[in-house]
Amino acid sequence: MSARGMRIVIDSNRMQSDELRAFLSMSPNNKAVLTDYAAMEAFQGDTLISIQASWSVLRYYPKQILALKGTRAAAKVDPCSAGIADRLVEKSETKAISDFSRVLDNAAKGDIIAQRQLLQRGKWANDHMAAMLAKAEDMHLSIAEFCAVFTEVELQRLRRKEPWKAETAAKFFDLVAHLTEISFAAHPDKLRWPKGRHLLNHFLYRHTLAYCVYMTRLVIKGAVTRKASLARNDAVDVIFATLATYFNGFMSADSQAATIHHITSFLLSEAGARVPEDYMERYAVEIENHMEADGMEDRADLVSPFSL
Structure with missing residues (x-):
């Protein structure tokens, strides 16, 4: 891996995966990039259970998570200058993520205040997601x-x-x-x-x-x-x-x-657009080997979110 590492956008369906765990454990410079949709989907369902499960990998790598701006703000990023990806990162949200694992730990231990914080965030996420999805097809053709x-x-x-x-x-x-x-x-x-x-x-x-x-x-x-x-x-x-x-x-x-x-x-x-190297082109085998060496398998569905 390069000194800078790799930065990969993570779909909601891979947040609990051993592939993600292997990728983040391979280098402290590797980053999991989260969209606002992925962050909100992590709260879907029974918030206190779903967020613990969704964060079962990321909680151990709080400094390796980047939160992205929403689509409205992303459209305001000037494409004429270098470093577009860096300017798509929402710095305040990224900084807040570093403390999120502590809130999860406290909530899992029964801390009422921490649980209330998660429930409030879950309600906001559900409401905001519904509003975003309602507008999702505004520009679309049939x-x-x-x-x-x-x-x-x-x-x-x-x-x-x-x-x-x-x-x-x-x-x-x-x-x-x-x-x-x-x-x-x-x-x-x-x-x-x-x-x-x-x-x-x-x-x-x-x-x-x-x-x-x-x-x-x-x-x-x-x-x-x-x-x-x-x-x-x-x-x-x-x-x-x-x-x-x-x-x-x-x-x-x-x-x-x-x-x-x-x-x-x-x-x-x-x-002729600027498109960074895809991690799958060089590191797919390395990630697979890393998973095999650590005996990793995708078993997130078998783990109790409160026994982490």
Whole structure:
């Protein structure tokens, strides 16, 4: 590992994994990067139980956790300067995480004050998550609207996973640019359109690109409609995948989310955008060997959250 280490966006479904434990234990410079969605999802359900389980790995590495800004603030980060990933980190929340393990420990020991703190945070997380999900599809096209951009022949080629012709690719990226313009216009903070190729590094462009990759995959699968509940969850996957393009990859058990991230990163890199090295390209085997050496297995579901 480099002296700086690797910084990986962690999906909610990998917060309890031995893969995460191995990654963090390999170097003190490795960082788990958490979106606000992952942090809020950790409180879902019975708060006092779910948060202990979700934090069963991270609690031992409080100095190796980075909290990210929300999507509104992420869109305000200037893509023209270096260090975009650093500026996506929410410093105050990251600092607060260092003390969170102590609150969990006290709550697990029966400290009423600590338990009340967690319950209050859990209520806020549930309310805030509901509000965020309600807005998750504001900019989205329906599958029919997306398909209308392409000819029937082009759609058939997409479904057969055949190589794209130049005309099809041009339509796809024109759609990405158009939807990005809509997102810029709708943003409440009156964002300035980036100059030249800096647009490729802007959060709103990358988010729109990831969304269009997601829509393309729905077309390939032959989907015609998408249930609202599934679409909202997919919208969160797209945000995870987008933010991961600024860091060293995405640790997820969701194949769809991981694929969206992989394809989006590839397209950005091909277009000349700044995309950091993915941890899977160099360290996947090393992490696996580390897990085997320590006898790790994914058994988070068998551990009592209050016996940590």
